[in-house]
Amino acid sequence: MEQIAFYRKNPFVRLLLPLIIGILVAKTFHISPIYLLGVIAVFFIFLIIFFFNSKSYVLRHVNGILISVLVFIIGLYISQTDAKNAWINDIENNALFIAKVKIIPVEKEKSYKAEILLEAFKHNELWLTQNSTLLIYFEKDSSVANLKAGQQIVFAAKISDLPLNYNKIGFDYSKYLSIKGIQGTLFLEKDNWQLLNQSSYGIKYLALNIRATVINKFQSFGITGDELGVLSALTVGYKDNLSSKIRSAYAGAGAMHVLAVSGLHVGIVYLILLYLLSFFKYLLKKQRIKYLLIIILLWAYAFITGLSPSVTRSTVMFTFILIGHILSKRIHIYNSLAASAFLLLLINPNLLYNVGFQLSYIAVIGIVFFQPKIYKLFYISNYFFDKIWALTSVSLAAQIVTFPVCIYYFHQFPVYFWLSNIVVIIAATLLIYLTVLVFLFSFSDSISMLVSWLIQKILFFNNTFIYWINDLPNAVLEGITFTWGQVIILYLTLTFFGVWIVYKKANYFLATLCSVLLFSMLTASALFENSNQKLMSVFHFQRQTGIQFINGSQSVWISSNKNDTSMFQRLQNDSKVFWGINETTEYNLNEINDSTIYTKNFFFKNGFWMFGDKKGLIIHSDSKIPIVKARTNIDYLMVSGSPPFKLSDLANIEINTIIIDGSVPKWRISDWDMSQNKSIIYKTEIDGAFIKNICN
Helix, strand or coil, rough: CCHHHHHHCHHHHHHHHHHHHHHHHCCCCCCCHHHHHHHHHHHHHHHHHHHHHHHCCCCCCCHHHHHHHHHHHHHHHHCCCCCCHHHHHHHCCCCEEEEEEEEEEEEEEEEEEEEEEEEEEEEEECEEEEEEEEEHHHHCHHHHCCCCCCCCCEECCCCCCCCCCCCCCCCCCCHHHHHHEEEEEEEEECCCEEEEEEECCCCCHHHHHHHHHHHHHHHCCCCCHHHHHHHHHHHHHCCCCCCCCHHHHHHHHHHHHHHHHHHHHHHHHHHHHHHHHHCCCCCCCCCCHHHHHHHHHHHHHHHHHCCCCHHHHHHHHHHHHHHHHHHHCCCHHHHHHHHHHHHHHHHCCCHCCCCCHHHHHHHHHHHHHHHHHHHCCCCCCCCHHHHHHHHHHHHHHHHHHHHHHHHHHHEEEECCCCHHHHHHHHHHHHHHHHHHHHHHHCCCCCHHHHHHHHHHHHHHHHHHHHHHCCCCCCCCECCCCCCHHHHHHHHHHHHHHHHHHCCCCCHHHHHHHHHHHHHHHHHHHHHHHHHEEEEEEEEECCEEEEEEEEEEEEEEECCCCCCCCCHHHHHHHHHHHCCCCEEEEEEHHHHHCHHHHHHHHCCEEECCEEECCCCEEEEEECCCCCCCCCCEEEEEEEEEECCCHHHCCCCCEEEEEECCCCCCCCHHHHHCCCCCCCEEEEEHHHHCCCCCCCCC
């Protein structure tokens, strides 16, 4: 009965669930959009016929079922109509393009980075329209720094596909770009493009340029460095000024969400507006006028932030909540949240896979449900400490519901989040107030400079505090891994526990315990699998080598000494998390020619190795031709660099699979990729990392 009452009060929850399921199913099964349109039309006709002709009480649920199925099919359809980037490969080199700058270029170490909207290209002397977003890198030049959002450029270049996730573990940059709607990349030298139209058009582009003006204003007030980066992120959602050091510190302290303008910041602005409008209660006697005015002002704030996706999502969320206040005295906040999510997913189904989208809605639901219950656990009579506890309860509620997703994506848990969030949320609130003040009194140099000085001091204290939290012993628990199965079970546990808190029924508490037991079983199963795993991997690096042998939670790395430190370190960290590695031993490929390595289940000598039931040979630039007197069979030949001999020199060795890694020059690949050879040829540059489970 409780579930039925909940769904009746929150009809958009019933619509949101089948839409999400449809979007998820579409990623697994490809169905023709034309066919889906036909099915949608048929179901829609059935729904209309049934609605006007069904009078039977027995069939009262059929309408709901038909609507759910229709929404599910719509979810399938909108996900199948995503734009593809196959056209990229069909365009000749140095074709002519016209594009609009979507995002103001950001200065990097060696280039300027931006996004452009491709509008047309010249193909076979004909101009063809196009509507695709590209990631672009400009060669450093003063003219790039002056580009504004919305301006048109013309250029000649070859567009490349999104970068492949060659190594198949860790962060998938290509998937990340795809979710953002980016379909290709390119690099432009300074002589290969020119400005076509100096004017910018469109609300989005105007908003981005206004945001840039606001940031320039911050700089004119004397705010620079990390203080400028944090203030820009806190107030207008611009994170490109943040250094990697400050990002890492905020992440370690559990306060990274404060640097991404989202529900928290829109909520602060909402509370500020409520407070300010309370002084006009005689002018705004009707609550509906007040809420309508707040909606307008929230969208004005979103406009100043450049209409960034996270702010737009949060503003849509609050807009639906406020519309609920306007239309009804009894507000069902879960229905308003579901309605906003439903609308956003209809517009862009890829948002479902956006981490920010997931965390925004999960956090708000958690705060709405758990915060009042956590807050009531303790009664504090002192006003100041009561407000501190209120902030802490908000942080705890958000962390409780978001930690499964955070661990799944980021594999770490900030232990002192509750402490950092108290200070950071207070600082964020003060900074938003003071930023408004500094602009209101910008006509007075003395007042604006005084407020700017205060802003800098708060930012300095806040950053110093974050660094201190991040440096505390065991501030971050790292290397934690959850599967999607574990994440789903954890959310089932939280759901059953929350329902039990409300209704105090034994069956919900029993369901909570069963979910905890199931999670424990999944965790134990994952630990057992990790302890018994045996894997061999040849990763892909440009002009470099990285080979890994994994036995349980131990691994052996054999790599070249030319490895890019940051890339190789990132891959090692990813493998530790992905496979649960606790102990790693590293060997330099160029220093073990005459060495003997023997660890548990792994043996290496003179390039030959044995691991589990498999045998192999590693050859590289400094290798000598292996002396093999009798006919020998091996499972894998790993080729690295430029060995001073060819495959034909290994006449006595019968090879099952030849693995050619990214360090082998293209002109040498033919020495090992011979058509007459019976071996299986595997090239990491084409096929990605070679990852193989090894039997005992």
